[in-house]
Amino acid sequence: MNMYESFVKEGLFLLPAEMAHDLTHKSVNMLSKSELFLSKTSKKYQILDPSLHCKVAAMQYRNPIGNAAGFDKNCNMIDYCNAWGLGSYTIGTVTPLPQIGNPKPRMFRLEKDQAIINRMGFNNDGHIVVRERLINAYKRNPGLRHNPNRMMIGVSLGTNKTTIETGEISKIVYDYISGYKYFYRYVDYFRVGISSPNTKGLRALQTPKFLELLAKQIAKLEDFGFPLKPIQIKLSPDLTDEAFIEMVEYINNSPYFNGIVNSNTTITRDGLPGYSHQEIGSFGNGGLSGKMLYPRNLARLKLARKHTDKTIISVGGIDSPEKVAEVIAAGASACEIYTGFVYKGPELLPKSLKLLVKNEINKSEKFN
């Protein structure tokens, strides 16, 4: 057991899940103001080894492990995450206007099965505040933008609940495009958030038709001084195989999108042996993440690889160095983790990177 598992986690897990999450963000944000804390963090965790470098959608990643979207919705932990040694850092999901999300409680730990159920509903501070925070981080710490060994920084874009409720597709497209323009100068890559189960109607946007509408607007922007940046589409594990393959093939053939993120949380409740049906029901609706997602993640990764040479970011239930190594070996360009970090703590990152170095398993150059 490491210090996180034996000490910090003990304390945090005494609190309700969202309170523990907020407390972690506040403490890390405050501690990160100290140069000493950041330099101690890098010394303790950061693994910089050239054999970990990989190309993802024409970007040079210092290693193939990032945080999954939702981990830092409002860009509060960027300095820490860079010092900790993530290869990529996805901010968000951010919507044009700030929104409070669904009523609390809306995040639950299912500790016996190392899982989380959440129905946050894209709670975030909105484009203006989050971009300002990112710009301030660059001013405070220019290395975040210019150090050759820095992590790649991206943003996951979403649409406001009030926009989707209008049912007007042009307005929904505009929410994503306004995020693309607004963050364009400040990030390396974009994610299109259309697979969260916690905003009613959102997942219906997972169609080639919707991506075509986005692509048209992105093409127009290209003509107006916004050369294309890497954009990946995050998909739901609840899509049928047919719908999944249709999206993967569309993205594979589109010049505007360079890959997928597989996957978001699931609304299914299989693979939770630690809880009775009644207990599971008592948590209510929401997306399930964590250990039980891993077999689906791996199966879908293998399926997607049969249909695309483009980027696949593997997400879902990755909670050990062996699983990191397995998804990379199975063809993931890189991977991302959320729930695994909650249960295993920051040590999971360096331990996984050390295994990749030892096994020389970082094959992601092949798929970018």
Ligand SMILES: Cc1cc2nc3c(=O)[nH]c(=O)nc-3n(C[C@H](O)[C@H](O)[C@H](O)COP(=O)(O)O)c2cc1C
């Ligand atoms: C509390 C919580 C909030 C999340 N918020 C977002 C989000 O804002 N946008 C998004 O694309 N995914 C979000 N996710 C999904 C994760 O990015 C990830 O796809 C999912 O949790 C599976 O990975 P994991 O098993 O490593 O957690 C969230 C997940 C959790 C647990």
